[in-house]
Amino acid sequence: MDRAGALRAALAARGGPRLPTVEWPESLVSTSDGLKALARGGAPEWSTVLADAQTGGRGREGRTWVSPPGGLYLSVLLRPRFAKVGLLPLAAGVAVAEAAAELGVVTELKWPNDVLASGRKLAGILAEAASGPAGVEWVVLGLGVNVALEASAVPPEIAGAVTSLAAEGVGPRPISEVAVAVLARLGVCYDALRSDPGAILSAWRSRAAPWWGGLVDVRTADGPLQGRLRDVDEEGALVIELEGGERRRLLSGDVDRVRPV
Ligand code: BTN
Numbered sequence: 001m002d003r004a005g006a007l008r009a010a011l012a013a014r015g016g017p018r019l020p021t022v023e024w025p026e027s028l029v030s031t032s033d034g035l036k037a038l039a040r041g042g043a044p045e046w047s048t049v050l051a052d053a054q055t056g057g058r059g060r061e062g063r064t065w066v067s068p069p070g071g072l073y074l075s076v077l078l079r080p081r082f083a084k085v086g087l088l089p090l091a092a093g094v095a096v097a098e099a100a101a102e103l104g105v106v107t108e109l110k111w112p113n114d115v116l117a118s119g120r121k122l123a124g125i126l127a128e129a130a131s132g133p134a135g136v137e138w139v140v141l142g143l144g145v146n147v148a149l150e151a152s153a154v155p156p157e158i159a160g161a162v163t164s165l166a167a168e169g170v171g172p173r174p175i176s177e178v179a180v181a182v183l184a185r186l187g188v189c190y191d192a193l194r195s196d197p198g199a200i201l202s203a204w205r206s207r208a209a210p211w212w213g214g215l216v217d218v219r220t221a222d223g224p225l226q227g228r229l230r231d232v233d234e235e236g237a238l239v240i241e242l243e244g245g246e247r248r249r250l251l252s253g254d255v256d257r258v259r260p261v
Contacts, residue, residue: 007050007176016184020044029056031075032128032142039077039130039138047077050179057144060126061219061254065144068153070164072145072178077138078190084197085136086236086251089113089127090204091189092141096123097207098189099181100145105168108209111238111255115145116209120163122146141186147178197234204232215258216240220250226258 001009004022012018021043028034028051035049054067067073080088093113100107100115100122108116115123126142146164154162165173192199211229218225218240227240230247237249 003176004050007179010176010180011183014180014184016180017046017187017190019046019048019183022048022050024050026052028054028073030054030058030142031073032058032126032140035075035077035140035142036128039140043077045077045079048074048183050074050175052175058126058142059124059144061252065124065126066154066158067144068149070147070149070153072143072147072175072182074144074179074182075140075142076183076186077140079138080136080190080193082194082197084193084235085129085139087193087197087200087234088139088141088190088236089125090232090236091193091200092125092127092143092186094200094203094207095185095189096125096143096145096182098185099178100165102181102185103165103170103173103178105165105170107207109204109207110209111232112236112252117163117168120161122163122165122168143182145178145182147173147175201232201234201236208232209257211255211257217256217258218250218253220253225250225253229255 004024008019008022031049031051038047051073053069054073057065057067059065089112093109096115097107105117113125123145127139129139130137148166149164216229227242230241231239233239237251239249241247
């Protein structure tokens with residue numbers, strides 16, 4: 001059995017989602033780009049693409065996701081048939097946080113779905129969707145988890161901001177083991193979104209960095225905002241309260257805590 005087949009078998013043995021296809025080459029430009037092409041061609045839900053390294057890994061807000069060997073680079077195709085699709089990126093963050101916990105690493109979630117350990121980025125999630133007349137047709141969830149990155153493979157300007165499972169004390173693990181843990185947890189969270197979306201929101205809140213009520217800077221497509229972090233609402237939007245009391249719902253952006261000077 002090749003490694004893609006072994007991954008499918010290990011996930012099935014755990015009772016995880018059945019993956020109709022798994023592609024796992026050594027290198028790709030981006031696993032999400034590859035999978036989006038398959039999605040447009042009608043590929044079934046849970047089709048999965050991994051790569052040992054990416055030459056053009058993409059992050060949120062148009063950023064680059066540095067992707068040398070030593071990371072998990074995985075994209076999975078979902079075709080959600082439920083109302084709360086906006087919670088899917090949060091559910092993915094919960095799934096990765098739960099997989100990290102299973103491996104012994106305590107994490108915090110930063111809206112929408114950065115997974116932090118020791119205050120540094122352990123994993124990131126990029127959710128890309130296509131909609132038609134009936135609503136969302138597919139979502140490609142791209143997950144990047146730093147498993148055992150060589151310090152020399154990370155650009156110095158971001159080295160201080162990232163961590164890995166290895167740096168957090170996890171012994172050597174095959175990437176496939178991390179992939180199985182993430183996909184199994186994602187399967188459970190995805191089912192919960194259909195049956196009990198409130199449970200996902202509660203799980204997200206309980207794992208969130210405890211910045212509630214504190215001042216945050218948010219970089220949005222329309223410019224920077226500063227306000228007090230109030231909530232994440234039932235659609236997954238961030239709610240901040242501006243000076244003067246106005247509440248704003250944000251659907252995308254980057255949040256940072258304002259530290260006292
Ligand atoms: C973020 O900015 O935090 C999201 C990072 C998402 C990276 C993953 S790695 C697998 C998939 N392929 C990509 O090109 N990006 C995502």
